[in-house]
Amino acid sequence: MFHAQSYQGTKEEKYQLVIKQLKALIEDEPNRIANLSNASALLNQFLDNINWVGFYLVEKDQLVLGPFQGLPACVRIPFGRGVCGTAIAEKRTLRVEDVNQFPGHIACDAASQSEIVVPIIKNEELIGVLDIDSPIKNRFDEIDEIQLKQFVEMLVKYL
Numbered sequence: 381m382f383h384a385q386s387y388q389g390t391k392e393e394k395y396q397l398v399i400k401q402l403k404a405l406i407e408d409e410p411n412r413i414a415n416l417s418n419a420s421a422l423l424n425q426f427l428d429n430i431n432w433v434g435f436y437l438v439e440k441d442q443l444v445l446g447p448f449q450g451l452p453a454c455v456r457i458p459f460g461r462g463v464c465g466t467a468i469a470e471k472r473t474l475r476v477e478d479v480n481q482f483p484g485h486i487a488c489d490a491a492s493q494s495e496i497v498v499p500i501i502k503n504e505e506l507i508g509v510l511d512i513d514s515p516i517k518n519r520f521d522e523i524d525e526i527q528l529k530q531f532v533e534m535l536v537k538y539l
Contacts, residue, residue, distance in 0.1 A: 387426065395527035398426045399534050406538045417447040419535055423512065424449035431491050431515045435500070436464050437508035443468060446508060454488040462486035464509050467497040471506070475525050477518040489513060496520040498528050502536045510535075 387394035402422055406415040420434045427433065434448020436457060443457040443464055460469040461484055467474045476495045479485045492513035500507040510532055514520065 391523050392527065394426075395523075395531070398422060399527075399531055402531060402534050403538075406535070409538070412539050413447060415535070415538055419510075419531075420447050420449050423510075423531070427512065429514050429516050429519055430512055432489055432511070432513040435508050435510055436468075438468065438506045443508060448511075450513070451489050454486055457486060463495050463497050464511050467499050468506060468509050471499055471501065473498045473525055473529060475520050479513075491515045493517045494519040496524060496528060498525075498532045500532055500536060500539070502539060507536070507539060 387397055402419055405418045405422065409415055416435045423433045424430070432448065432450030432453065434450065434453070435446035436443035437446040438444075441459050443459070445453055445455045457465045459465050463474050463476055463479065463482055463485060466484075474495075474497045476482050476485075479487070479492055479495050492515060494514045494517050496512050498510040500509060510528065512520070512528070
């Protein structure tokens with residue numbers, strides 16, 4: 381059973397607690413969709429000032445909507461298009477301070493102002509991306525990027 385906890389300490393310490401919670405939630409569950417669902421719910425509960433958090437999964441040469449928390453979203457995103465498609469095509473994390481300045485940004489939710497996307501790669505196989513949007517410009521910093529990469533690394537161990 382999951383118990384919501386109040387997060388104390390530095391930003392890094394709070395993220396480390398969330399990563400431990402993620403491991404506890406998914407380590408004994410082999411179902412990918414269940415684990416991604418719990419991961420998105422956990423981040424939604426943990427992160428403040430966000431309006432969407434979830435996953436897009438690779439299907440051939442595009443990303444397809446997976447488990448998420450937030451308003452209904454775009455279902456398919458071609459590789460190389462928008463922040464998610466660019467992150468997966470380039471196999472790198474993208475932290476966008478102002479999505480309105482990102483060439484080709486796909487506006488699934490008009491309230492989104494900033495975004496971070498972390499590719500999910502296991503043994504050289506592209507699995508998908510973790511996508512988080514915020515209604516605040518410049519919401520995500522270097523600490524968020526480092527810690528969310530670690531969150532994805534933990535997730536990948538159980539996918």
